[in-house]
Amino acid sequence: MVACKNESPSGQIDAMQKRVDAVERDVEVIYNQDFNDLVNEYKALDTTVALTKDIQYEMELLQAYLQQFEIQRVVIKEATEYSRKQLSDLQDDVKKHLYDEETTSKYIQDEEAELRTMEAQIKYFQEKFDEQKEVVKQLRKE
Numbered sequence: 001m002v003a004c005k006n007e008s009p010s011g012q013i014d015a016m017q018k019r020v021d022a023v024e025r026d027v028e029v030i031y032n033q034d035f036n037d038l039v040n041e042y043k044a045l046d047t048t049v050a051l052t053k054d055i056q057y058e059m060e061l062l063q064a065y066l067q068q069f070e071i072q073r074v075v076i077k078e079a080t081e082y083s084r085k086q087l088s089d090l091q092d093d094v095k096k097h098l099y100d101e102e103t104t105s106k107y108i109q110d111e112e113a114e115l116r117t118m119e120a121q122i123k124y125f126q127e128k129f130d131e132q133k134e135v136v137k138q139l140r141k142e
Helices: 009-047 056-095 101-141
Strands: none
Touching (some): 009 056, 009 101, 056 101
């Protein structure tokens, strides 16, 4: 990450730990709000609109995104726990000067890659759920 090159390894790790916290918060917000709202919308559509219109495709797609999130939510939560431990251990090792600059940089890059993956997953689900909310809104209007 180019922006972090001027920062000390310890400062980079602190910033990354905050991002892990944000991922953890975001996944819970998506679950408690968007996911639960869409589950309720699915149930409502299934007992209203689906009785009079063929919305099978839309229902299956919504269900697929919900199921995918249910699985990935657990994976992301486990990844945040693991990443938090890795970053904490790395922080301790940096303070003890256990690694040279190149090795420390490599470990930071590895953790950065994992963190970006988690952040991308959060963005993906937020986008998909936002799209599905629009689909549900349209189905209710028809």
